Amino acid sequence: NAGVMQNPRHLVRRRGQEARLRCSPMKGHSHVYWYRQLPEEGLKFMVYLQKENIIDESGMPKERFSAEFPKEGPSILRIQQVVRGDSAAYFCASSNSGADTEAFFGQGTRLTVV
C-alpha cells in the first residue's frame, strides 16, 4: 500500500540544464497536484492534472515549466534551462477525486541549481 512516490529525492543541476521530477500517485488516485516550497514558506500551487489532462496550470510560470500525467506512468514536472531561482522543494500530492477529499503528499524532490 505504497503512498505517493517521488523521485529523485535530491537533484542537482547546473544552470541551463533540464530537470525532470517524477511522481507516482497512490494506487487508485487519478488526480495529481504539484506544489513548490521555498525555505520557511508555505506550499505554492503550481498545477493540477488528471490522467492525460491539465486541469489548472494557473500557478505555473509561463516559460520553462511544463507538466504531464500520461495514461501510463508517472506524472512529470519538467523544468527547462534551470536557473538558481528554481532551487526549491517540489512536492506532489494525489487524491482519488477532484473535490471533497484530502490529498496525500510525497516526500518531495529537492532541486538545487548550481
Add this chain to the structure above:
Amino acid sequence: EDQVTQSPEALRLQEGESSSLNCSYTVSGLRGLFWYRQDPGKGPEFLFTLYSAGEEKEKERLKATLTKKESFLHITAPKPEDSATYLCAVQAVTSGTYKYIFGTGTRLKVLA
C-alpha cells in the same frame, strides 16, 4: 481572491502546556478544510478534514474545529514529538478546478 492565513507564525510551548493554532480563510465555495503536519525535510502528513461549520475531529492530543471563517487546531498536553510545522489548507471551487490553497504554517516547538 481566495486566501488562507495562519497564526501565530511560530509557537514555543513547554511540555504539557496546551494551546491552539488558528487558520482563518476567505474563499468562495469552500469544499473542505484540511490540516497537515510537516516535519523538516519531509512531505506534509495528512491529519484532518473538516467540511462544515461546527464539525470537530480528534486524534490523540490534537483536535480540529471549524467555523464559517476559521479553524482551530487545539493541542492538549503536547509532547516534544509534536514539534513540527502545522499547515492548513482549503479546497475551493475556483474557475471549475479544485486546487488546495495553503497557509504559510505555524512552526511549533515543544520543549521538554
